[in-house]
Amino acid sequence: EDQVTQSPEALRLQEGESSSLNCSYTVSGLRGLFWYRQDPGKGPEFLFTLYSAGEEKEKERLKATLTKKESFLHITAPKPEDSATYLCAVSPRGTSYGKLTFGQGTILTVHP
């Protein structure tokens, strides 16, 4: 069974304090791993797609990396506006392309 587990469940940082979020996954075959940002009362907003181990993607203060078993979302010098829930999702081979399996998310709070 395909599974995605994210840790920690919640993370509190001071502005400027860098850290990483973890996403561990188990799939029969990985088509892609996605990171989304979700603000309260909103839908997931796309951040990155990673396709194979060793791949990295960057956007502003965020950098996503991928290994064969996990992905990390590194946040460098975060700002209060980075506060959100960060969701990891996988697209397993052998299912509909848009059928994603999500983790439970990491709630990130950045204090000024």
Next chain:
Amino acid sequence: EPEVTQTPSHQVTQMGQEVILRCVPISNHLYFYWYRQILGQKVEFLVSFYNNEISEKSEIFDDQFSVERPDGSNFTLKIRSTKLEDSAMYFCASSEGLDARGAEKLFFGSGTQLSVL
């Protein structure tokens, strides 16, 4: 920037009533999805839809659920007889299909919060 639009943002209904949740996907997208998120739980897949047919559905998507694309712009989810456990945030998503590396990027709407009393 194009976005997926969902209406209403909140829907309150009585148990046993029918509800229709509405979505306007991004205009050039061809693949459509419904997901839901029960409070405090993971976002979970309900159904995928392409070329006026269901491509795949989850175990949650039983005979009480149906989807339709009644015209060229709307995509709807109908729950025939709502149950208390149907209370959740329902997200519509769309995509233009596979990217160059064989994955599909989904764009999500802001959701409809369904409360069944």
